[in-house]
Amino acid sequence: MLFSDGITALKGVGDKNAASLKKLGIENIGDLLHYYPRAYEVFAMPKGISEINEGEIVSIECVVAVRPEVLHIKGKTIVSLRVSDPTGSIRLVWYNAQFIVKQLTTGSRYVFRGKAARSRGELIIAMPQIFTREQYIVKMNGLWPVYPLTKGVTNNLLTKLIKAAYKETDDTEYKDYIKRTDLKSLDIIGTKQAIEGIHFPKTAQDYTLARRRLVFDEFTGFMASVRSLRENRVRQVNCHKITDFSIWEDIRNAIGFELTGAQEKVLDELKKDFSGEYCASRMIQGDVGSGKTIVAIMALAAFAKAGMQGCIMAPTDVLARQHFESFDRLLAPLGIKCVLLTGSMTAAAKKKCYFEIKEHEVDIIIGTHAVIQEKVEYDNLGLAVIDEQHRFGVRQREALSNKSDSPHIVVMSATPIPRSLAIMLYGDLDLSIIDEMPKNRLPIKNCVVDTGYRPTAYKFIAKQVTEGHQAYVICPMIDENDEVEAENVLEYTENLRKALNLVKEGIVVEFLHGRMKAAEKAGIMDRYASGEIDVLVSTTVIEVGVNVTNATVMMVENAERFGLAQLHQLRGRVGRGSAQSYCIFIKGMGGKDIDDRLNILVKYNNGMKVAEEDLKLRGPGDFFGTRQSGDIKFTLSDIYGDAEILKTATDYVNGLNKKEFEALCDFHIQTNSLTI
Ligand code: ADP
Numbered sequence: 069m070l071f072s073d074g075i076t077a078l079k080g081v082g083d084k085n086a087a088s089l090k091k092l093g094i095e096n097i098g099d100l101l102h103y104y105p106r107a108y109e110v111f112a113m114p115k116g117i118s119e120i121n122e123g124e125i126v127s128i129e130c131v132v133a134v135r136p137e138v139l140h141i142k143g144k145t146i147v148s149l150r151v152s153d154p155t156g157s158i159r160l161v162w163y164n165a166q167f168i169v170k171q172l173t174t175g176s177r178y179v180f181r182g183k184a185a186r187s188r189g190e191l192i193i194a195m196p197q198i199f200t201r202e203q204y205i206v207k208m209n210g211l212w213p214v215y216p217l218t219k220g221v222t223n224n225l226l227t228k229l230i231k232a233a234y235k236e237t238d239d240t241e242y243k244d245y246i247k248r249t250d251l252k253s254l255d256i257i258g259t260k261q262a263i264e265g266i267h268f269p270k271t272a273q274d275y276t277l278a279r280r281r282l283v284f285d286e287f288t289g290f291m292a293s294v295r296s297l298r299e300n301r302v303r304q305v306n307c308h309k310i311t312d313f314s315i316w317e318d319i320r321n322a323i324g325f326e327l328t329g330a331q332e333k334v335l336d337e338l339k340k341d342f343s344g345e346y347c348a349s350r351m352i353q354g355d356v357g358s359g360k361t362i363v364a365i366m367a368l369a370a371f372a373k374a375g376m377q378g379c380i381m382a383p384t385d386v387l388a389r390q391h392f393e394s395f396d397r398l399l400a401p402l403g404i405k406c407v408l409l410t411g412s413m414t415a416a417a418k419k420k421c422y423f424e425i426k427e428h429e430v431d432i433i434i435g436t437h438a439v440i441q442e443k444v445e446y447d448n449l450g451l452a453v454i455d456e457q458h459r460f461g462v463r464q465r466e467a468l469s470n471k472s473d474s475p476h477i478v479v480m481s482a483t484p485i486p487r488s489l490a491i492m493l494y495g496d497l498d499l500s501i502i503d504e505m506p507k508n509r510l511p512i513k514n515c516v517v518d519t520g521y522r523p524t525a526y527k528f529i530a531k532q533v534t535e536g537h538q539a540y541v542i543c544p545m546i547d548e549n550d551e552v553e554a555e556n557v558l559e560y561t562e563n564l565r566k567a568l569n570l571v572k573e574g575i576v577v578e579f580l581h582g583r584m585k586a587a588e589k590a591g592i593m594d595r596y597a598s599g600e601i602d603v604l605v606s607t608t609v610i611e612v613g614v615n616v617t618n619a620t621v622m623m624v625e626n627a628e629r630f631g632l633a634q635l636h637q638l639r640g641r642v643g644r645g646s647a648q649s650y651c652i653f654i655k656g657m658g659g660k661d662i663d664d665r666l667n668i669l670v671k672y673n674n675g676m677k678v679a680e681e682d683l684k685l686r687g688p689g690d691f692f693g694t695r696q697s698g699d700i701k702f703t704l705s706d707i708y709g710d711a712e713i714l715k716t717a718t719d720y721v722n723g724l725n726k727k728e729f730e731a732l733c734d735f736h737i738q739t740n741s742l743t744i
């Protein structure tokens with residue numbers, strides 16, 4: 069069997085299963101083998117009953133001495149069985165599972181495994197699984213994969229199919245780009261062993277080695293594209309040279325605040341690029357709220373003044389529109405024409421826009437992906453800026469640079485990655501860092517509280533609104549399904565509106581979610597930006613870039629469900645002006661781990677610090693590691709936790725000669741594991 073064979077080549081997989089698997093992105097054998105577990109179940113040595121702690125998953129071994137009791141309570145059937153071992157005794161409870169009675173033979177020995185819970189003051193094991201001693205020994209000997217699932221695909225099914233696929237795949241499919249001798253010096257196992265180890269590890273060591281190999285592959289795939297970009301673009305001659313930056317002074321005079329030293333330093337670096345011999349390929353990194361937009365405005369304005377066009381691409385409609393407004397407000401008085409181009413505009417409006425661009429009736433084009441569509445013909449594109457770079461792939465950056473004969477490229481990102489990592493990940497770009505916040509800012513005050521605090525939080529929001537400020541509430545997450553989410557936002561908004569208006573009448577509460585039409589979203593954002601809406605309930609669509617400086621409260625429901633990087637981004641929506649801002653993280657679920665993680669946000673407002681501390685807490689190569697870098701998406705890898713492997717992979721890729729490098733690219737194209 070080959071990696072490229074369709075999934076139906078496996079026995080027992082018909083059209084129905086194939087359709088369900090497709091939802092997980094699994095279409096062929098290769099996809100299936102590269103579909104990794106999200107965690108592993110471990111079957112530990114059975115414990116003495118007296119050692120059991122509440123909340124843990126435990127196994128105990130005992131002889132069933134009596135027949136289980138069957139109780140009928142409020143229409144529910146409860147099977148209850150008291151068991152003991154030399155250390156103590158405990159009750160096992162099964163709900164609505166009367167068949168259990170038949171499964172157990174009095175006088176026989178079993179291993180029971182389940183969660184220790186408290187019920188009416190007594191410690192019990194709820195819904196334990198039942199094993200014979202022999203069955204349990206088999207289970208103890210290995211780690212059992214737990215896969216991400218979807219409707220119609222059970223863990224058993226996936227495990228079974230992956231086993232079959234692994235068995236039947238030809239050995240020749242596991243070609244390697246790494247020489248045998250190099251495998252040793254890199255401390256890396258072969259590709260086949262890695263697939264075996266990730267799906268069927270016998271020991272933690274098997275898993276660790278397999279993961280190391282697969283992470284290495286993800287990184288070399290990514291670094292391969294970085295290297296080829298760098299080699300193709302290296303030292304492009306600057307054919308859009310500009311030397312007149314006098315408009316910057318006009319802008320400085322118009323903005324009403326003083327640029328920070330860090331912003332000035334970046335402008336200086338850009339000036340050198342734009343007037344220099346070679347084309348700019350630069351990444352501007354700066355924490356949320358550090359003021360990247362104004363730098364982009366100034367850079368693009370200089371090109372407009374020199375008679376060239378420029379464009380800026382943002383990841384969402386909301387953000388593109390907001391940028392358009394900031395650009396236009398500042399630049400229209402200086403005689404520079406800006407235009408908005410997004411995919412959600414009507415065909416007629418787009419057509420008009422294409423025409424204006426082609427005829428150079430407009431200078432700066434601000435939009436979403438629409439700005440890189442083929443239909444857009446620029447007239448002398450001097451500079452292309454990509455905002456919130458982490459939302460785009462390297463390919464899109466490439467598409468933009470191919471737009472006319474090599475424009476300067478500037479990408480902006482708020483992802484907090486240490487310089488050493490950034491140099492690797494963005495190896496084809498020069499790096500500028502805005503490491504200073506505008507002076508007028510007060511540090512955000514944060515708190516982590518449980519849902520019982522909600523009424524107090526609502527009162528606080530009402531008070532802030534009374535004082536003329538605005539607030540965001542990120543709605544609880546119930547489901548990843550858009551439709552359910554939309555309904556949920558609606559209901560939450562209704563309740564919040566009632567609650568707030570009990571405190572003070574006339575508070576305007578509106579909502580925003582992913583299923584709304586672009587025009588509706590734009591309407592809401594306009595009204596929020598103008599202060600007409602006081603409180604905005606939203607899903608995470610507002611996560612990136614949105615800038616309403618009058619907003620002073622960010623309340624996040626179910627904060628425990630988000631990664632820290634994302635929460636930091638959300639928090640970045642407030643604290644953008646001179647007023648004191650607040651961030652309230654509501655946790656729907658407790659636990660010390662969750663508290664520790666969320667408290668990092670309370671302790672640090674600096675994104676880089678948050679990322680570092682998060683890493684310390686999770687530890688490198690975290691066994692069941694959650695990836696939350698918020699940056700370039702890898703399946704297994706974590707750019708922080710796996711920094712050492714990233715470094716090894718980077719050095720490896722950069723050290724390959726041309727032929728070896730081509731072999732590496734082929735490998736990644738064939739296994740379809742290119743991550744970009
Ligand atoms: P980000 O870096 O997250 O994209 P923005 O560029 O949106 O941040 O800037 C956030 C806010 O800070 C904006 O309202 C912007 O006008 C303001 N701002 C930018 N630079 C300064 C500065 N030097 N002093 C005061 N306010 C500034």
Ligand code: MG
Nearest residue numbers: 360361455613
């Ligand atoms: Mg921004």
